Amino acid sequence: MSAALSIEKLRLGYEGPRGLHTVVEDFSLSLEAGDIGCLLGPSGCGKTTVLRAIAGFEPVRAGRIRLGNVLLSSPEVYLPPERRRVGMMFQEYALFPHLSAARNVAFGLRHQPHDAQRKRVAEMLALVGLPDAGERHPHQLSGGQQQRIALARALAPEPALLLLDEPFSNLDGSTRERLTVEVREILKAAGQTAVLVTHNEAEAQVMADRIGVMHDGRLSRWEAPPRN
Numbered sequence: 001m002s003a004a005l006s007i008e009k010l011r012l013g014y015e016g017p018r019g020l021h022t023v024v025e026d027f028s029l030s031l032e033a034g035d036i037g038c039l040l041g042p043s044g045c046g047k048t049t050v051l052r053a054i055a056g057f058e059p060v061r062a063g064r065i066r067l068g069n070v071l072l073s074s075p076e077v078y079l080p081p082e083r084r085r086v087g088m089m090f091q092e093y094a095l096f097p098h099l100s101a102a103r104n105v106a107f108g109l110r111h112q113p114h115d116a117q118r119k120r121v122a123e124m125l126a127l128v129g130l131p132d133a134g135e136r137h138p139h140q141l142s143g144g145q146q147q148r149i150a151l152a153r154a155l156a157p158e159p160a161l162l163l164l165d166e167p168f169s170n171l172d173g174s175t176r177e178r179l180t181v182e183v184r185e186i187l188k189a190a191g192q193t194a195v196l197v198t199h200n201e202a203e204a205q206v207m208a209d210r211i212g213v214m215h216d217g218r219l220s221r222w223e224a225p226p227r228n
């Protein structure tokens with residue numbers, strides 16, 4: 001089940017030759033369960049670092065990250081990525097080329113019984129509008145179809161939170177626009193809490209219930225886009 005996300009006064013940074021280089025500072029936001037939040041900002045402002053910290057791949061130097069009533073990260077507490085119930089759809093997370101679409105979607109379900117896997121895969125393929133694509137391999141699918149299968153794979157294990165890092169950046173303009181609308185509809189149909197990172201303002205406005213603008217590691221606003 002989806003959960004609410006709460007980030008309080010987060011500080012993140014990387015160890016360098018001259019000590020800690022802080023890249024995110026005093027960063028707070030909250031997102032209700034089922035809502036889509038979007039971090040918008042120029043290259044290098046710290047968007048990906050925030051997502052990596054939520055997923056459990058970066059230590060938290062100050063502040064805390066909570067998902068529902070679970071404390072994921074603070075300077076004292078660290079829940080490993082596999083126990084966070086956080087799903088990811090990152091630009092570089094391509095599908096496994098040697099596996100069919102159905103096997104790709106089933107990847108995160110491999111500890112479940114076969115019947116349950118088959119049922120969930122069919123549900124997910126239907127949810128992303130590709131009910132008959134299960135036997136196809138990635139190279140037999142268009143770029144937009146591949147991203148929809150990647151979304152089905154990310155949603156299949158029912159993450160409490162889904163992170164999307166520039167998921168459309170490899171697609172051409174018209175596919176990208178269409179998929180932005182479709183992905184919002186799919187996430188809403190699934191009731192999925194999600195955080196999207198992009199530097200495309202139009203994409204943020206179409207997708208998000210809350211948009212935050214990041215500059216130099218700080219969040220300057222966190223509010224609903226004009227259409228809401």
Ligand SMILES: Nc1ncnc2c1ncn2[C@@H]1O[C@H](COP(=O)(O)OP(=O)(O)OP(=O)(O)O)[C@@H](O)[C@H]1O
Nearest residue numbers: 014015023041042043044045046047048049050199
């Ligand atoms: N592994 C690392 N070690 C040291 N510094 C890093 C590391 N990863 C990122 N940084 C630095 O942290 C800052 C924020 O990077 P981050 O990737 O979070 O930005 P971003 O907003 O996601 O950028 P983009 O839109 O280009 O992906 C940058 O100055 C970057 O150089």
